[in-house]
Amino acid sequence: MTSFDAIFFDGKISKAHRVIVFFDGVSLSIRGETDSVDIKVSVIDCSIDPPLGRTKRSIRMPGGALLQSDDHEAVKMVESALGTNLSWSFVHFLESHWKAVAACMVGLVFTLIAIVYYGIPHMSNRVARSIPPQVTASASKETLKVFDRRLVGPSALPAERQAEIEGVFKEVAGALDPERADTYTIEFRSGKHIGANAFALPSGIIIATDEFVALAADNNELAGVFAHEIAHVKKRHAIRQILQSTGILFLLSLITGDVTSITNFAAFLPTLLIESGYSREFEREADHEAGLYLISKGLGTKPFRDLLEKLDASHPGSLKLGVFSTHPETVKRIEYLKELEGSQK
Secondary structure, eight states: OEEEEEEEEOSSSSOOEEEEEEEOSSEEEEEETTSSOEEEEEGGGOEEOOOOTTSOEEEEOGGGOEEEESOHHHHHHHHHHHTOSTTHHHHHHHHHOHHHHHHHHHHHHHHHHHIIIIIHHHHHHHHHHHSOHHHHHHHHHHHHHHHHHHTOEEOOOOHHHHHHHHHHHHHHHHHHOGGGGGGOEEEEEEOTTSOSOEEEOTTSEEEEEHHHHHHOSSHHHHHHHHHHHHHHHHTTHHHHHHHHHHOHHHHHHHHTTOHHHHHHHHHHHHHHHHHOOOOHHHHHHHHHHHHHHHHHTTOOSHHHHHHHHHHHHTSOTTOOSTTOOOHHHHHHHHHHHHHHHHHTO
């Protein structure tokens, strides 16, 4: 038999009674120090609150009566007999040992790092590929309207030159993404506020400015940039970048099929597409695809490298649209393209 000290409340008045509790494995016998309490109750009629640090343990009895005790070991024996709160033993252990708490904090930090660097990118990729085409198509059209109102103007390229470039573009799209080649289209605009540039919208619309076309020495240079932008669309980089930026909660709402979230996503996607740039990883993937395409044509990566340098020189360091990035990063990209070409020989 086990005995332990406790405070007893009868559930009728707020007066506390100091008692001794005797536990024989089947029932609790409660006796007051002044004989004011003498109760026997079956343990199966009781419930025990989960442990919380070193606070008093509470045993709840029929009729609202309550026992509270500091003797955690004794209450634990009663718990074992009832078979309750077994999963809380580990939690209680953590709460009672600072080393365990510290270890959990370290584990939490590493878990968060894993989520940010591995979990969110992986989920972004999966969700981006499951977003309905009509969502990206609608968002891309709205984004193009915003560009037309604020950033670009009508193209002044002759129709013959546009047709020639469209032929180059279709050839690149057919080589890089043959299954969806017919979904890619090219739109010509004057640079107006953004100058020489080319950038992709998620549905497969590629916008090329007159200034960008004028920078290219030949169609091979244009083809390298087209391959880069088509690779962004093929790999869903724009949507993945936005999903990674908006965080895990929004991703979860999309994964669970929350239609409202998908609708809201489509509504603010144009703004995010304009404001978001690509990560270094995504730029590297697109550069890799463009480089391999040019190498497969026997051209090497020089046409793409040359146009990247000219684009870089034509822009201030703050502009981040399309293939442009700040000078130090452009230098690294060019070096990567050289290394890629060397590795293919």
